[in-house]
Amino acid sequence: MADELRLVLLGGYRSGKSNVAHSFLNVKYESDQITTQCVKMEGNVHGRKIILVDTPGWWKWDQLCDTPKRLKAELVRSTNICPPGPHVFLLVIDVELAFSEKHRKAAEGHMQFIGDDIWNQTIMVFTKLKHLGDKTIEQFVELQGEDLNKLTQKCGNRYVGFDTDLDTDGSQAKELFRQIEKLVAENKGHFFKVDATRLTDLEITMKNVKEKAAAREHQVLEKRRKLEKIKSADAGQDATPLNIVLLGWVLSGKILAGSVILDADISFDKTVKCVRTCGEVNGRQITVVDTPSWWKFLPHQLNADSVKTEILKAMDSSPHAILLVIPADTSFLEEQMKVILENMRPLGENVWRQTIVLFTWGGSLGNNPIEYHIESEGDALVGLIEMCGNRYHVFESMTDDHTQVNQLLEKIEEMIKESALLESNDEHQRKKKKSQEREILSEWLKVEDVKKVLNEEWERSDAMMKEMLKTRAVRGGRSIDLPLHLSGEVINTQLFVNKQQLKGALEREWNRREAIDSSRIQYKQKCLDDNADMSSCVDDTDIQMSLVKVHNWYQRYHLSDYGSVSSNEELDKTDQD
Numbered sequence: 086m087a088d089e090l091r092l093v094l095l096g097g098y099r100s101g102k103s104n105v106a107h108s109f110l111n112v113k114y115e116s117d118q119i120t121t122q123c124v125k126m127e128g129n130v131h132g133r134k135i136i137l138v139d140t141p142g143w144w145k146w147d148q149l150c151d152t153p154k155r156l157k158a159e160l161v162r163s164t165n166i167c168p169p170g171p172h173v174f175l176l177v178i179d180v181e182l183a184f185s186e187k188h189r190k191a192a193e194g195h196m197q198f199i200g201d202d203i204w205n206q207t208i209m210v211f212t213k214l215k216h217l218g219d220k221t222i223e224q225f226v227e228l229q230g231e232d233l234n235k236l237t238q239k240c241g242n243r244y245v246g247f248d249t250d251l252d253t254d255g256s257q258a259k260e261l262f263r264q265i266e267k268l269v270a271e272n273k274g275h276f277f278k279v280d281a282t283r284l285t286d287l288e289i290t291m292k293n294v295k296e297k298a299a300a301r302e303h304q305v306l307e308k309r310r311k312l313e314k315i316k317s318a319d320a321g322q323d324a325t326p327l328n329i330v331l332l333g334w335v336l337s338g339k340i341l342a343g344s345v346i347l348d349a350d351i352s353f354d355k356t357v358k359c360v361r362t363c364g365e366v367n368g369r370q371i372t373v374v375d376t377p378s379w380w381k382f383l384p385h386q387l388n389a390d391s392v393k394t395e396i397l398k399a400m401d402s403s404p405h406a407i408l409l410v411i412p413a414d415t416s417f418l419e420e421q422m423k424v425i426l427e428n429m430r431p432l433g434e435n436v437w438r439q440t441i442v443l444f445t446w447g448g449s450l451g452n453n454p455i456e457y458h459i460e461s462e463g464d465a466l467v468g469l470i471e472m473c474g475n476r477y478h479v480f481e482s483m484t485d486d487h488t489q490v491n492q493l494l495e496k497i498e499e500m501i502k503e504s505a506l507l508e509s510n511d512e513h514q515r516k517k518k519k520s521q522e523r524e525i526l527s528e529w530l531k532v533e534d535v536k537k538v539l540n541e542e543w544e545r546s547d548a549m550m551k552e553m554l555k556t557r558a559v560r561g562g563r564s565i566d567l568p569l570h571l572s573g574e575v576i577n578t579q580l581f582v583n584k585q586q587l588k589g590a591l592e593r594e595w596n597r598r599e600a601i602d603s604s605r606i607q608y609k610q611k612c613l614d615d616n617a618d619m620s621s622c623v624d625d626t627d628i629q630m631s632l633v634k635v636h637n638w639y640q641r642y643h644l645s646d647y648g649s650v651s652s653n654e655e656l657d658k659t660d661q662d
């Protein structure tokens with residue numbers, strides 16, 4: 086329709102977008118709900134059909150990269166649900182707060198995410214005008230400072246004031262309409278078009294995200310159902326006291342979450358030491374330990390000294406559950422994952438078995454399931470959730486809804502069960518590994534083969550020695566060369582911790598053999614040197630005697646322990662014994 090006007094409302098969180106949208110279309114606005122998804126509205130203003138898209142707001146201080154991906158997707162989508170594209174964007178800014186550089190950058194970043202050429206089609210709408218006091222909107226813009234000026238200039242100095250409470254005669258709405266028509270005329274009816282490929286990609290991504298979210302939800306439900314069955318076998322356990330530790334980065338909502346669990350008063354004091362609060366929930370004693378926060382973006386080395394020690398102290402209470410508190414209204418990037426891993430590393434690997442991710446600011450999700458947020462954020466958050474065994478829960482701390490606490494306690498119970506199962510599985514695995522190692526050892530040793538090789542080697546050495554003594558040729562001794570591959574997995578037996586130790590023992594065995602052979606050769610050498618008659622030094626009987634001695638020594642020491650015999654004297658003594 087030629088006369089149709091298509092508008093998209095954009096702006097920071099709680100800036101008054103929905104209020105403006107409803108007032109402009111003259112629709113009663115009673116709901117004070119957070120807008121979490123694009124909402125398409127239609128109306129008629131001064132005889133023109135209006136299609137208006139209300140959108141979720143960004144955090145006014147946040148850079149684009151800290152905005153959740155699902156919200157960024159909505160910003161792009163807003164231009165697509167009023168095809169073929171919007172004529173005008175209304176950038177809503179409330180005058181309640183002084184407009185800073187961060188506000189400007191946040192606005193610029195989010196607007197330009199939709200498209201760089203968005204500014205030619207934008208009008209600024211200032212709301213909550215009672216905060217202007219005696220100033221006119223023009224004076225406000227002039228006096229507010231450089232950053233607001235830069236932004237108004239970007240928008241071609243197009244702005245209006247619009248306060249639903251103050252616009253009793255409708256003049257502000259009329260002025261807004263006039264400005265819109267003017268801009269559309271200036272732009273010759275040109276409307277904003279988003280790159281078609283970008284939209285197609287976005288649609289495919291969102292479809293994938295939704296599918297993955299549904300699959301995760303299903304997977305979690307299945308697991309919970311199984312654990313639920315196990316839980317009911319242990320009836321009565323629910324009454325035992327529960328220790329919960331809260332961990333997280335600064336301003337993640339830990340304090341609030343703790344007070345929601347215990348239904349206690351909210352304290353907004355910064356946590357510098359562990360704060361232990363006890364209470365009774367559904368007749369059950371619950372202790373919640375709040376801990377000092379780590380940074381969200383900075384490495385652990387920059388934490389206050391107390392952070393690590395206080396967190397470790399909190400763990401002394403042997404908590405049943407660790408709640409890793411993550412706000413659901415911000416992005417979760419690889420850098421957050423790294424910071425979390427760094428900060429949780431001192432707690433050991435098994436800490437993840439006791440951890441549930443507790444998402445705060447659940448209200449920002451609207452009707453979106455938390456799985457949608459998890460999957461849309463992508464690898465980093467998915468990785469964290471998987472590390473926590475797919476355990477997560479959502480809190481909206483600003484409501485009195487107690488079911489969220491009951492559900493959390495259920496999940497904690499299930500986790501305790503799951504953890505116990507893992508423990509027993511570990512034990513089973515340890516035993517299994519041990520027996521496998523024994524099997525590996527015996528297989529690897531192939532005991533009979535090795536025994537055979539040992540004896541053969543020993544006899545070969547005997548024979549070699551005999552020959553050397555007979556032929557009067559002196560050759561070096563021969564070390565054992567068993568067909569063992571002494572690298573690879575560690576093995577366990579009562580005697581050896583690993584193959585290396587077995588190798589050591591074998592070498593010691595042969596060391597002795599070599600020592601004795603060598604001393605005998607030396608003895609023969611001495612005889613040769615002295616030009617003595619060999620027969621007077623050694624004869625076959627002597628050789629036989631020596632071999633018997635060595636053999637006896639071997640038998641004795643092989644069967645008892647790996648004690649050493651250090652000389653021929655001792656060898657003789659052993660023989661006599």
Ligand SMILES: Nc1nc2c(ncn2[C@@H]2O[C@H](COP(=O)(O)OP(=O)(O)OP(=O)(O)O)[C@@H](O)[C@H]2O)c(=O)[nH]1
Binds near residue numbers: 118
């Ligand atoms: N007095 C006054 N209050 C306003 C005005 N605009 C919004 N508010 C109040 O500000 C709060 C947020 O208003 P919404 O219109 O829901 O703001 P929004 O930008 O749509 O909020 P999100 O969708 O959550 O980002 C509500 O309590 C409104 O009543 C205004 O012009 N004057």
Ligand SMILES: [Mg+2]
Binds near residue numbers: 118
């Ligand atoms: Mg809204």
